[in-house]
Amino acid sequence: MKLVLHSYTFRRYPLRHVFAVARRYGWDGIELVHFHFDPARVEDEIAKAVTLGRRYGVPIHCVGYTGDFVGDDPSDRAASLALARRTIETCARHGIELVNGWSGTLERDPDDWRRNGSAIAEDRHYERAAEGYRQLGEYARRHGVRVGVEVYPGSVHDTVATTARLLAMVDHPNVFATADPGNAYVVSPADRDPEVLDQLAGRLGYFHLKNLHPDGGRADFNVDTADGVLDNYAWITKAYALGVPAICVEYCGTGDPHPPIARAGNYVRDCLALRDDLDRRHEAAEAIGANEAAEAIGAIGAAEAAEPNRAAAVDLSRPAGSSVATLVAKDAGPALAGAPGSGR
Structure with a gap:
């Protein structure tokens, strides 16, 4: 199982810093997100990032896509899908086989994740998301790339169950789920048990790992991966049992990210070694x-x-x-x- 460093962890640092940290602590790759590149210039930006990664000896495992596939404005949906296609094509050109992101957000209360996303989504929102991902899945298949749909707060796929629902509608082999228990914990009680991942069996291709403390309807991410309310040993071993090829670790809290992310890498390795x-x-x-x-x-x-x-x-x-x-x-x-x- 590969160990990937999420570039969001070092969102206040330049991209070269992400690669340097990844090299220092022995990470297998990074997930490159829009905090470190301009999506509007995706072709040039990813090319520069790939060159930088080669200089440090750390590959880009995954690139994030952004956009809105579910909103009411058809021109916005079309523009978002066009940008995602450009991201897929650029990744294929540089041998990056995975993109990851979400379909957009529906927000009613920014301070309570339980009142957003799937809680207010209608069938039309799922249909729009499914149609968008069917298009991207087929485009990705032609380019040898896979598309991750992340369990993400505020999206129509903000829980494992709603992600499974969307993937069943999409029904494309190049579109799969990216689980993120830290994103779903406060949204759904069912997402506090690693066994919930069985709903994604055969469709779980990537995994995001962090930890949290609940803060009302939101999550407080100022906590080490080994602490917080998630039993991450159980999540890691469940993901491994389901054949997930890579775990991407991120620190989403404030303050200095270096100590918690260094401990997180050792913790995940300890978990995998203990499991074996x-x-x-x-x-x-x-x-x-x-x-x-x-x-x-x-x-x-x-x-x-x-x-x-x-x-x-x-x-x-x-x-x-x-x-x-x-x-x-x-x-x-x-x-x-x-x-x-x-x-x-």
Whole structure:
């Protein structure tokens, strides 16, 4: 699984700073968003960003698109789709296979995300979004690019369920979901459980990771990735189980972004390493349990053959040999909590 740095984290810094930080901390790529380029000049801007990335040895994994596919003005919708097509074509020219963004926003109350987006969306808004993404999906297919639809506050796809609804309407293999639990937590109680991602199984191609504390109807993002209300170990391992190829980490809070994003990278790596280690230990424990059970069954057969009356005395609840507890304790690695850079 690739580890991608979201350029929004360093929105107050020049793009060269994003690449330098990514190189220093060993990130696999960056997601380039409009805070670091002018979308109206997307062809020239992405070309310059790609050159800069090569200089630092860090590729652009993804480019963000912006626009409004759902508003009432058809000229605005057409202009937004045209710009997204230009972004897709430019990415294809430079070997960038992924664009990510959202379809626009519907806002009634800027201070309460629960009252915006899908809460006020009508069928016509979903139909407009779906038609736009069908067009982009087909254009992207011809150029070898995929289009991410991010779970985003204020959009018609501001929860996993509404994103799944939209993708079902779009029904195009080059259009998929980008999950972002931090964006959806205050919008929908269902989006607080990682199992909600099962609704996107087969259509989840990218993942945004951060953490938060609820602040009324909004989110306070001034918190480390390892803290806050999200159990990000559970989200990371669920995304991994569903085959997500890359996680993009962002810090959306205020203040100096360097310490929290450095801790975030170490935390995600710790989570993935712990997941692998626990899987190995579970497999080993199950194998030992199966072998001991087979030995016990063999012992029962031998005992029955020799002394049939003693067969009933064999206690399968306490097999001989190494216990699972002993196995787990042996060569145990450091726990996630308190690991260097974990933020715990």
